[in-house]
Amino acid sequence: MHVDPYALVLQIVIFVALWLILKRLWFDPALRIMHERAARSEGAIKEARAIQAEAERLRAEHAAALDEARGDAQRQMQEILRGAEAEQKKLIAEARDEAQRTLGDMRAKVATEVASARQTLRESAHDMARLVAEKVLGRTV
DSSP states (O other), X not given: OOOOHHHHHHHHHHHHHHHHHHIIIIIHHHHHHHHHHXXXXXXXXXXXXXXXXXXXXXXXXXXXXXHHXXXXXXXXXXXXXXXXXXXXXXXXXXXXXXXXXXXXHHHHHHHXXXXXXXXXXXXXXXXXXXXXXXXXXXXOO
């Protein structure tokens, strides 16, 4: 087997020249495009992860705000109920006091009227007794 050294050198030179031309015109641009796509993809993935993390953080904040709002609403409801119960007790106590005053006034009025009626009856009884005695005895007493 005989190998022509000039042909071999020529083939090596052609191969290297073709390699350099293809590298400059084809491989480098293709690799640059692939790196750019990879970088854009990684950037998009990082951005998507950041957006997802932000969404999760906002969801957690929203849930915390809802829990806090529920707690505040519950506390306000308890305060309103306590206030209403206190107001109810106050109104009941005032009504009871008013009823006791009215009852006391009525008892005093009835007692006064009874005493007046008794006094009137006593006076009338004394006059009636005198009239009856005069009628029975037939003379003035």
